[in-house]
């Protein structure tokens with residue numbers, strides 16, 4: 390039987406997905422996070438890199454690969470709240486319909502500070518929505534990275550990604566993963582590779598994904614150069630953006646995930662992960 394994968398193919402997963410050679414009998418479709426979340430939950434696909442909050446919400450039926458994540462420790466650059474007033478004064482915030490995870494993170498961060506602006510779904514660029522009367526706009530993925538750089542860039546030979554300002558031209562960019570780090574000291578996990586517990590992926594697919602990730606990370610400069618051209622961003626920006634991700638769901642990432650799970654879905658079912666690489670061989 391064919392095993393169906395659903396990939397969120399933002400630039401941040403390029404180091405895993407770009408060199409992936411699917412084994413025979415595995416097919417793949419692509420889409421934005423909310424589409425892939427739905428596709429997995431309604432079983433239109435069998436495995437997907439989904440918003441981690443959906444994995445938490447459906448922990449009773451889902452399991453995740455033990456060593457794959459889209460996570461960061463500190464800024465992520467592509468999950469941004471663009472705002473024209475201080476956070477405490479926000480009244481009306483536009484949310485993208487592409488995202489589940491970042492919306493949940495924004496809610497946790499706002500609630501943690503006792504803030505409750507009106508949150509509304511609305512599509513458009515940050516500058517369009519700010520001009521349309523929103524005082525905050527949440528954006529994710531490639532367009533958020535581009536818009537961030539458009540507001541706070543350009544890099545000069547003397548500056549680095551981390552030294553760029555947070556405010557320029559009257560717009561402040563709050564990087565939600567950086568805000569999470571400041572609050573918790575932990576990484577933030579945006580996505581995990583999840584599947585229904587009764588339908589785990591074939592070993593050949595997991596193996597192919599691990600090989601693809603090794604290849605991608607080993608050739609990060611080339612991956613970054615290719616995507617920089619597509620995005621219309623300097624290579625330096627995309628290279629920094631990509632090396633900054635944590636793709637292996639390591640112990641610190643799991644800590645961050647568990648902490649977020651407790652805050653966002655109190656009383657959730659235990660989070661389950663498939664066997665770690667080499668676990669079967671080691672226990673024989």
Ligand SMILES: C=C(O[C@@H]1C=C(C(=O)O)C=C[C@H]1O)C(=O)O
Nearest residue numbers: 422440467488489490491530579
């Ligand atoms: C960091 C990002 O992570 C993505 C954000 C997601 C979400 O907000 O629901 C889901 C999957 C992640 O790969 C990003 O795309 O900017």
